[in-house]
Amino acid sequence: MNKEIVIVGLNHRTAPVEVRERVAFEQSILSDALRCLRALRSVSEGAVLSTCNRVEIVAATADKETAFAEVKQFLLEQEAAAGESSLEDHLYAYAGKDAVRHLFRVAASLDSMVVGEPQILGQLKEYYAAAQEAGSVGAILHRLFHRSFTVAKRVRTETGIASRAVSIGSVTVELARRIFDTLEDKTVMLIGAGKMGHLVARQLKRGGVSSLMVTNRTFERAIETAAEFEGNPIRFEELPRYLKLADLVVGCAGAPEFLLKPDAVEETLRERKRRAMFFIDLGDRRNFDPRINSLADVYLYDIDDLQAVAQENLHGRAGEVEKAERIVDEEVAGFLHWLDSLDQVPTIVALRQRLEEIRRNEVDKSLRTSLKELSEKERQAIDDMTLAMIGKILHGPISRLKKPSDEQEEALCVEALKKLFGLDEK
Amino acid sequence: MDILLLKGTALFYLLSMGVFFLYLLMLKDIYARVAPAMLLAGFVLHTAALAGQIAQNGFPAVTDLREALSVYSWLIVGIYLVVQLKYRLTVLGCFVAPLAFLMSLAGLTFGSSGGELPEGLKTSWLYVHVTLAFLGNAVFALAFAVSLMYLVQEWRLKSKRMTALHKLLPSLERLDRLNYVFLVWGFPLMTLGILTGSLWAGVYWGAYWSWDPRQISSAITWLLYGSLLQGRITAGWRGKRAATLTILGFVVVLGYFLLGDSVFPSRHAGNFE
Numbered sequence: 001m002n003k004e005i006v007i008v009g010l011n012h013r014t015a016p017v018e019v020r021e022r023v024a025f026e027q028s029i030l031s032d033a034l035r036c037l038r039a040l041r042s043v044s045e046g047a048v049l050s051t052c053n054r055v056e057i058v059a060a061t062a063d064k065e066t067a068f069a070e071v072k073q074f075l076l077e078q079e080a081a082a083g084e085s086s087l088e089d090h091l092y093a094y095a096g097k098d099a100v101r102h103l104f105r106v107a108a109s110l111d112s113m114v115v116g117e118p119q120i121l122g123q124l125k126e127y128y129a130a131a132q133e134a135g136s137v138g139a140i141l142h143r144l145f146h147r148s149f150t151v152a153k154r155v156r157t158e159t160g161i162a163s164r165a166v167s168i169g170s171v172t173v174e175l176a177r178r179i180f181d182t183l184e185d186k187t188v189m190l191i192g193a194g195k196m197g198h199l200v201a202r203q204l205k206r207g208g209v210s211s212l213m214v215t216n217r218t219f220e221r222a223i224e225t226a227a228e229f230e231g232n233p234i235r236f237e238e239l240p241r242y243l244k245l246a247d248l249v250v251g252c253a254g255a256p257e258f259l260l261k262p263d264a265v266e267e268t269l270r271e272r273k274r275r276a277m278f279f280i281d282l283g284d285r286r287n288f289d290p291r292i293n294s295l296a297d298v299y300l301y302d303i304d305d306l307q308a309v310a311q312e313n314l315h316g317r318a319g320e321v322e323k324a325e326r327i328v329d330e331e332v333a334g335f336l337h338w339l340d341s342l343d344q345v346p347t348i349v350a351l352r353q354r355l356e357e358i359r360r361n362e363v364d365k366s367l368r369t370s371l372k373e374l375s376e377k378e379r380q381a382i383d384d385m386t387l388a389m390i391g392k393i394l395h396g397p398i399s400r401l402k403k404p405s406d407e408q409e410e411a412l413c414v415e416a417l418k419k420l421f422g423l424d425e426k
Numbered sequence: 427m428d429i430l431l432l433k434g435t436a437l438f439y440l441l442s443m444g445v446f447f448l449y450l451l452m453l454k455d456i457y458a459r460v461a462p463a464m465l466l467a468g469f470v471l472h473t474a475a476l477a478g479q480i481a482q483n484g485f486p487a488v489t490d491l492r493e494a495l496s497v498y499s500w501l502i503v504g505i506y507l508v509v510q511l512k513y514r515l516t517v518l519g520c521f522v523a524p525l526a527f528l529m530s531l532a533g534l535t536f537g538s539s540g541g542e543l544p545e546g547l548k549t550s551w552l553y554v555h556v557t558l559a560f561l562g563n564a565v566f567a568l569a570f571a572v573s574l575m576y577l578v579q580e581w582r583l584k585s586k587r588m589t590a591l592h593k594l595l596p597s598l599e600r601l602d603r604l605n606y607v608f609l610v611w612g613f614p615l616m617t618l619g620i621l622t623g624s625l626w627a628g629v630y631w632g633a634y635w636s637w638d639p640r641q642i643s644s645a646i647t648w649l650l651y652g653s654l655l656q657g658r659i660t661a662g663w664r665g666k667r668a669a670t671l672t673i674l675g676f677v678v679v680l681g682y683f684l685l686g687d688s689v690f691p692s693r694h695a696g697n698f699e
């Protein structure tokens with residue numbers, strides 16, 4: 001029976017951050033989760049991908065429908081552990097070609113919130129390694145993941161997709177330079193630990209910013225990040241006190257409610273004698289109240305604004321996504337051919353069995369009727385002769401199948417054999 | 427002779443304006459170098475024309491609108507050229523060149539009402555007063571231009587509309603600082619201009635203050651700029667508020683300069699009795 005890839009999951013488009021957080025797989029429970037996943041009856045191979053923007057289960061199965069049901073249940077239980085249940089509405093499920101395409105698009109960062117951001121590939125590799133360690137992936141997912149890494153690499157080198165995410169950072173720097181004459185004497189406040197926040201903070205540092213403050217609800221995370229950027233960690237409760245020192249405020253916290261409201265910002269502005277402030281909101285949920293932008297001397301750009309500007313900056317690049325999608329399509333076709341060709345081994349066995357069955361039947365029939373006077377020695381000779389005939393007949397086709405020339409031809413031959421000898425019908 | 431030089435001046439200002447517009451359209455560096463050079467050429471001719479006038483009359487001819495516009499545009503171009511040398515604010519030239527061209531064109535077209543300056547007025551006070559007042563106003567014209575740029579840039583940043591112009595305009599911080607620089611230079615010049623004028627009036631007319639419309643409009647602008655400077659230094663006024671007040675102050679000056687004399691007869695308009 002043919003194996004198929006299925007993917008069940010949710011991402012930044014289908015589920016709000018609270019739901020994603022409830023389903024997320026912490027590192028500590030990951031190997032247990034992978035074992036549970038592998039233990040599902042319909043799942044022969046499985047892997048988990050859990051980032052701040054997506055939670056997905058990738059599985060190889062021989063029974064798509066059961067796998068969908070079981071994997072969904074698996075995710076529901078994961079959520080139930082968090083004491084809530086609203087998951088069903090946010091889930092998507094892909095099988096076969098769609099599933100392969102989905103994983104390749106994820107790897108190539110075409111499905112990311114910020115298309116082209118580079119972190120997702122690293123995360124995918126990490127989760128693949130974890131699945132390998134837990135022993136939950138086999139030949140099929142092994143191949144699937146490795147192909148997805150290749151797709152990501154091809155998209156990165158053959159298209160301009162990657163420069164789009166980087167451009168969020170450079171657009172931020174460019175805008176900052178329209179507000180501030182120089183960034184060298186400016187201070188950045190980085191709120192939250194989101195990946196985009198880090199990316200933009202790094203670009204701002206490269207743009208000349210020398211002073212950086214980092215705050216996070218978890219103070220330890222703030223210390224870590226501050227060390228990375230040679231900045232100063234600030235306790236989250238002290239944010240209002242330090243805000244007035246910041247000329248640029250980068251928010252990437254993903255909090256359920258606004259971190260800053262207009263009246264607080266107005267107060268801060270008064271304290272800093274109305275020196276301009278530039279707020280950059282990179283959260284998928286808004287960190288800063290959009291009304292802040294209507295205050296004087298304050299400029300607030302969220303990720304959509306930045307992307308719109310980036311888009312305008314490289315309108316010549318509009319075709320890059322299509323180019324990347326074409327690469328994905330090519331690779332999906334390649335992978336599916338390979339998956340089909342996995343049938344080759346069972347096909348050869350089935351073909352041998354079929355011919356052996358025919359030979360056995362015909363030899364027995366003859367020996368029972370027209371040739372029943374033959375001696376034991378002669379019977380043996382006929383048996384050997386027919387066996388050799390079958391062997392000779394099969395030799396050509398089988399050695400050809402075992403020495404694949406290209407994946408497509410191989411798949412075609414297997415398909416032809418199955419049809420011609422009716423190997424599927426039993 | 428004078429007229430020929432002034433025509434040449436206007437021509438170079440026009441050429442410079444054209445190249446500045448080409449720069450705005452195509453953003454080629456070559457235009458950014460050629461345009462100020464054209465302006466400089468116009469400025470040299472302009473200087474020669476003004477020097478010729480002084481040599482002829484023995485005093486700067488600033489008694490009617492035509493002559494005033496000419497001197498005024500000369501000062502603005504001169505100050506711009508200095509600013510361009512120091513700050514490389516090419517885009518400011520895109521404001522200055524058309525202004526200079528229009529002023530010199532107006533200077534050529536408006537007929538000379540030619541109020542002959544009474545003998546008693548031809549004192550050195552006149553030169554001091556006129557020079558200071560005009561310098562002050564010219565500086566404020568540039569402050570007006572950078573404030574206008576500030577408002578455009580700020581509007582673009584707020585509304586998140588990006589165009590090539592957006593990249594061309596200097597940062598808000600720099601525009602705001604220039605606003606301050608022009609204010610700090612322009613305000614004392616204006617103050618001294620008003621003081622010398624008032625002293626001169628005290629000597630010639632016998633009253634330091636005579637509710638002359640010109641004096642009133644100057645006083646309004648002076649108060650506006652004065653409070654802006656005060657606000658900037660003590661209360662940290664800046665940005666949009668500073669830009670708006672600067673524009674407002676200049677509109678009062680400009681409005682009076684262009685309309686005032688015909689609406690409110692003044693002793694500054696060649697009618698000196």
